Amino acid sequence: MAEDRSLPPRASIPSADNSVWADVSPLLQAACQDLQEGELIHGDNFNLFAAMSALEIMDPKMDSGIACTYYSLDEAIENGVAPVPISADKTTDVRCMIDIMDHLLACEATWHKGHSLAQTVYSCLYLLRPERTSSHALLHSYCKVIRATCKAILSVVSEARTHEEEDLFTMAYGLPLSGNGDEKCLSMLNAVEETISRQLRACKASSSKRRVSEDVEPLQNNPDLEEGYCKALLCRLRFRKHFYHLLMSMKRPQGRGLELARKHIASCISEIDYIRKSSEFLRANAHGMSEQNIDNTTASGCQPIGFDASLNCRLSAPTPPRSIKILSLEKALEYFMKLLQDLDVICSYSLDPSLEAALLFVIKFQKSQPDLVARAHLQLLLVQDGKLYGRDPMFSMITRAAGLPEVTENHDIQKNEFMVQLGQLVINLLKILCTNAAWQRRKLGKMLQDWRVTYVQLEMAFKGEFAEASKTSNNKKICFKIYQHILAWVEEQTYWIAFRFLNLGFELELYSVHDYCMVYWYIYVVLIKLAEKKHLRMAMSSDSAKKKTKKKRDSFKDGEMDYQIPAAVLFLQSQIYLAEGLSMMFAALRNERRIVPLQSPFNTEHEIFIQQFELLQKACVPDHISYVTFKESTMHANFSTLAICDHFKEAQKIAKEVKSSFANDPDTMAELRRVEQVAERNSIALNVCRAGALDPKLKTFFTFCHHPFYATAIVKRS
Amino acid sequence: MDRDEAETMENVEFDASEIEYVSYGGEHHLPLVMNLVDQELSEPYSIFTYRYFVYLWPQLSFLAFHKGKCVGTVVCKMGEHRNTFRGYIAMLVVIKPYRGRGIATELVTRSIKVMMESGCEEVTLEAEVTNKGALALYGRLGFIRAKRLFHYYLNGVDAFRLKLLFPRSELHPSLPMMADKYESHMQSDHGDAPFKE
Numbered sequence: 027m028a029e030d031r032s033l034p035p036r037a038s039i040p041s042a043d044n045s046v047w048a049d050v051s052p053l054l055q056a057a058c059q060d061l062q063e064g065e066l067i068h069g070d071n072f073n074l075f076a077a078m079s080a081l082e083i084m085d086p087k088m089d090s091g092i093a094c095t096y097y098s099l100d101e102a103i104e105n106g107v108a109p110v111p112i113s114a115d116k117t118t119d120v121r122c123m124i125d126i127m128d129h130l131l132a133c134e135a136t137w138h139k140g141h142s143l144a145q146t147v148y149s150c151l152y153l154l155r156p157e158r159t160s161s162h163a164l165l166h167s168y169c170k171v172i173r174a175t176c177k178a179i180l181s182v183v184s185e186a187r188t189h190e191e192e193d194l195f196t197m198a199y200g201l202p203l204s205g206n207g208d209e210k211c212l213s214m215l216n217a218v219e220e221t222i223s224r225q226l227r228a229c230k231a232s233s234s235k236r237r238v239s240e241d242v243e244p245l246q247n248n249p250d251l252e253e254g255y256c257k258a259l260l261c262r263l264r265f266r267k268h269f270y271h272l273l274m275s276m277k278r279p280q281g282r283g284l285e286l287a288r289k290h291i292a293s294c295i296s297e298i299d300y301i302r303k304s305s306e307f308l309r310a311n312a313h314g315m316s317e318q319n320i321d322n323t324t325a326s327g328c329q330p331i332g333f334d335a336s337l338n339c340r341l342s343a344p345t346p347p348r349s350i351k352i353l354s355l356e357k358a359l360e361y362f363m364k365l366l367q368d369l370d371v372i373c374s375y376s377l378d379p380s381l382e383a384a385l386l387f388v389i390k391f392q393k394s395q396p397d398l399v400a401r402a403h404l405q406l407l408l409v410q411d412g413k414l415y416g417r418d419p420m421f422s423m424i425t426r427a428a429g430l431p432e433v434t435e436n437h438d439i440q441k442n443e444f445m446v447q448l449g450q451l452v453i454n455l456l457k458i459l460c461t462n463a464a465w466q467r468r469k470l471g472k473m474l475q476d477w478r479v480t481y482v483q484l485e486m487a488f489k490g491e492f493a494e495a496s497k498t499s500n501n502k503k504i505c506f507k508i509y510q511h512i513l514a515w516v517e518e519q520t521y522w523i524a525f526r527f528l529n530l531g532f533e534l535e536l537y538s539v540h541d542y543c544m545v546y547w548y549i550y551v552v553l554i555k556l557a558e559k560k561h562l563r564m565a566m567s568s569d570s571a572k573k574k575t576k577k578k579r580d581s582f583k584d585g586e587m588d589y590q591i592p593a594a595v596l597f598l599q600s601q602i603y604l605a606e607g608l609s610m611m612f613a614a615l616r617n618e619r620r621i622v623p624l625q626s627p628f629n630t631e632h633e634i635f636i637q638q639f640e641l642l643q644k645a646c647v648p649d650h651i652s653y654v655t656f657k658e659s660t661m662h663a664n665f666s667t668l669a670i671c672d673h674f675k676e677a678q679k680i681a682k683e684v685k686s687s688f689a690n691d692p693d694t695m696a697e698l699r700r701v702e703q704v705a706e707r708n709s710i711a712l713n714v715c716r717a718g719a720l721d722p723k724l725k726t727f728f729t730f731c732h733h734p735f736y737a738t739a740i741v742k743r744s
Numbered sequence: 745m746d747r748d749e750a751e752t753m754e755n756v757e758f759d760a761s762e763i764e765y766v767s768y769g770g771e772h773h774l775p776l777v778m779n780l781v782d783q784e785l786s787e788p789y790s791i792f793t794y795r796y797f798v799y800l801w802p803q804l805s806f807l808a809f810h811k812g813k814c815v816g817t818v819v820c821k822m823g824e825h826r827n828t829f830r831g832y833i834a835m836l837v838v839i840k841p842y843r844g845r846g847i848a849t850e851l852v853t854r855s856i857k858v859m860m861e862s863g864c865e866e867v868t869l870e871a872e873v874t875n876k877g878a879l880a881l882y883g884r885l886g887f888i889r890a891k892r893l894f895h896y897y898l899n900g901v902d903a904f905r906l907k908l909l910f911p912r913s914e915l916h917p918s919l920p921m922m923a924d925k926y927e928s929h930m931q932s933d934h935g936d937a938p939f940k941e
C-alpha cells in the first residue's frame with residue numbers, strides 16, 4: 027500500500043494503445059482567458075437549475091472528502107478504529123462496550139428525530155460488517171438486536187408512508203439492515219443476558235462469603251467492579267429485549283398485541299431508570315478520561331470506540347455533508363421515555379368501533395405532540411387493509427356515524443363508486459390526522475375539495491336514482507334513507523375538517539394579529555354551518571330511533587323531544603358566539619383605531635383574505651362567502667353596540683348550561699370550562715373597552731393562556 | 745447552525761442617504777454576493793447556484809454599498825409555477841454592523857417592485873420560524889405565513905413559507921399613494937432568508 031501511494035497519480039490509469047495522456051492545463055488556462063466576462067462553455071443539454079445540486083470540491087460545507095479520517099471501511103478497520111475484542115483487558119472491554127451501547131442509543135434517538143440512519147446509528151462501524159463481531163458474544167448479540175430494531179422501525183415508518191418527513195428517515199443507502207441470523211437476535215441476546223445474570227449472582231454470593239457452588243467465569247477481572255458492571259450491562263440488554271418485543275407486539279394485526287406491548291413498555295421504562303442509576307458507577311470508573319459535560323452521549327462521559335460518522339457520509343454522498351449533533355444520553359433517554367409513554371397511550375386505546383371516537387382519539391393524541399415513530403404506529407393501528415383497526419369495514423363505520431341502523435351495514439349500495447370513493451376519503455382523513463401538524467393542515471386544506479366533489483356526486487346519484495317518485499319498494503325506501511343520512515354526514519364532516527384546518531393555523535402560528543379578525547369571522551361562519559349540519563344529522567337519527575320506539579312513548583314525551591336542541595349542538599353554539607364576539611371585538615378595535623392597521627405598500631387586506639382562505643373558497647366551504655361578506659359584517663362594529671349584544675355573555679351562559687350534559691365526558695367538560703373562562707374574561711374586557719373609549723392609554727393585548735385558539739383579551743393602561 | 749460571530753464591530757453609524765443601491769451589474773458583482781451569502785448563511789451553495797439566479801434574472805438582484813463596501817444583497821428569480829407567475833426571494837443578507845437600519849427592507853422592496861412590474865402575481869420565500877427579524881420585515885410588506893414546513897432545514901428547524909399576493913388585474917388606485925407614504929415612514933428591519941427548492 028505504501029508503495030502504491032508513492033507512485034504518481036497519472037500512472038494509475040494506463041494509456042490505451044492509440045492514446046497518450048497529456049497535460050492540458052496550459053491550454054485550458056489560455057482558453058479561459060479568451061472567454062468573455064460571465065460566459066460559460068457547456069453542452070447543449072446543460073442547464074443552470076440542474077447544476078444547483080452540484081457539489082464544490084474544497085468547499086468545507088460541501089466537499090465530504092475534506093479533512094476526514096478514512097476513505098473506506100476497510101481502511102478504518104485496518105487502522106483499528108473498531109477492534110474486536112474492543113480491548114484485550116476484560117475490564118476495559120466491558121467499560122467500552124457499555125459506552126458503545128450508550129452512544130448507539132443516543133444515535134438511535136437522533137435518527138428518530140429526523141436525521142439519517144447512515145450518519146447516526148450506522149456510524150457505528152461494528153454494524154457495517156455483521157460477521158466481524160461473531161467472536162464477541164456480547165457485542166455481536168447487541169449489534170444484531172440493534173439492526174433488527176432499526177429494520178422493524180423502518181418497516182413501520184415506511185408502511186405508514188405519511189409522506190411528511192420520512193424520506194431522510196427511511197433512506198438506508200444499502201446499509202446492512204439484516205445480518206445473517208438477525209431474526210434470531212433475541213435468542214442470542216437471551217443467552218448473553220443469562221450468562222451475565224449468573225455472573226451477577228456469582229459475585230453477590232462471593233461478596234457474602236458463601237461458597238460458590240457454580241463454576242462461573244467472572245465478567246471481568248476486578249471483583250470490586252463486577253456487580254456494578256453486571257448491572258449496567260443487564261439493564262441495557264433488557265431494555266433492548268423489551269423494546270424489540272414491544273415493536274413485535276404492536277405489529278400484530280387488529281391490535282391483538284397491545285396488552286402484551288403495554289407490559290413491555292412498563293419493563294422498558296423500568297430499565298431506563300436502572301440505566302440512569304448506573305451513571306454514577308460508570309463515571310467513577312472512567313479512568314480519568316471522563317468529562318462532566320451535558321452533551322455526553324455515554325454515561326461514563328468517555329468518547330465511544332468504533333464510530334465514524336464521516337465514512338457513510340462519504341460513501342453515500344450525492345448530498346453535501348451535514349454536521350449532525352448527536353443527542354446527549356440524557357436527551358436520548360428523555361426521547362425514549364416520551365416515545366414509550368406515547369406508545370402506551372396508543373396501546374391503551376379501546377379500539378371503539380366508532381369513526382367519531384377514532385377521530386377524537388387521534389385529535390387528543392396529537393395534543394401531546396408525539397414524534398414520527400409513535401404517529402406511524404397509531405396510523406397502522408387505525409387503518410389496516412382499508413378497515414378501521416383492520417377489522418371494521420369503512421362503509422359500516424360510515425353508516426354508523428351517519429346514524430343509520432345496523433341493518434344497513436351490508437347493503438349493496440356500498441358498491442356504488444361514490445360510496446367506495448367516500449370510504450377512501452375517510453381512510454385518507456384518518457391517515458392525514460396522524461401526521462405532523464404542518465403537513466396535516468396542508469392536506470386537510472386540499473382534501474376539502476375532494477369531500478365537496480364527493481358530496482356533489484353522491485347528491486347527483488341520489489337525485490338520479492329517485493327521480494321516478496312513482497315507484498316505491500322496500501329496498502328503494504332503504505336506499506333513500508341511506509343516501510339522506512350519508513349526505514348529511516358528509517356535509518357535517520366537511521365542515522369539521524374546515525374547522526380543524528382553521529384551528530391548526532393557530533397551533534402552527536400562521537396568523538398574525540392583523541389576521542385574527544378575518545380568521546375568527548371565518549371560524550364563526552364555518553361553525554354555524556357545522557352546527558346546522560350536525561343538528562340536521564342528529565335530528566334524522568332521532569327520527570329513525572323514534573319510529574322504532576313510538577309505541578313505547580306517549581305524545582307528551584314525543585313533543586318534548588322535538589324541542590330539545592342536542593347538547594353537542596349547543597356546545598358548538600357557545601363557540602359560535604365566542605368566535606363572533608372575537609371577530610367583532612377585533613373589528614371594533616380596528617374601526618375605532620385602537621389597533622394600528624397593517625399597511626403594506628404592495629397589497630391590501632383583500633389579498634390577505636384571498637390567501638388565508640383560498641382552499642376553503644375553492645371548495646365552496648361555505649357557499650356564498652367572500653371578502654365582501656366579511657367587510658359588510660365587520661365594517662360597522664363598535665364597542666357601544668357590542669356591549670349591548672354581548673356575544674361573550676351568551677357564550678358563557680350556554681357553556682354553563684350545557685355542562686351537565688357532558689358529566690361523563692371529561693374532555694368536553696374541560697373544553698367547556700376553557701370556553702367559559704375565555705368568554706367571561708373577554709366580556710369584562712369588552713366593557714372596559716367601552717367605558718374607556720376616550721382613554722388613549724388603554725391598550726388591548728391578546729393571549730392564548732386559557733385556550734389554544736380562542737384568544738383572551740387583556741386591557742391594560744400603558 | 746449558529747452563524748459566525750466573525751463580525752465583532754459595533755453597528756456602523758451612517759445616514760440612510762449614504763447607502764447606494766445597485767442592480768446586479770455583471771461578473772464583478774458575483775464574488776461580492778457569494779462572499780456575503782456564504783458568510784452569513786449556513787446552507788452550502790455551489791457557484792452554479794449563484795450563476796443560476798444572477799444569469800437568468802440579473803434585474804432581480806440588488807446590492808447595497810456603503811462607501812464602496814458591499815454590505816447587503818438580495819437575490820431573486822421569477823417564473824411559471826403551477827399556473828401562477830411567481831417571484832421568489834432566494835437569498836437576503838445584510839452584514840451585522842449594518843442591520844436594523846432599513847437596508848434589507850429597501851433591498852427587498854426594490855426587487856419586489858421589479859417582480860410586480862414584470863407581471864408576477866405573487867412572491868414567495870421560506871424563512872426559519874425562529875427568525876423574528878425576517879418575519880417582521882416580510883410581515884410589514886404584506887406577506888402572510890401560508891404554510892409551515894416541518895423540519896424544513898436539516899438542523900431540524902421548521903420554516904414558514906411566506907407569500908405576498910399582488911392585487912389582480914391592475915393596481916388599486918390607492919396603492920401608489922400608500923407606497924409613497926410607506927417609504928417616508930420606514931421602520932427598523934433586518935433579516936436573512938435562505939431558500940430551498
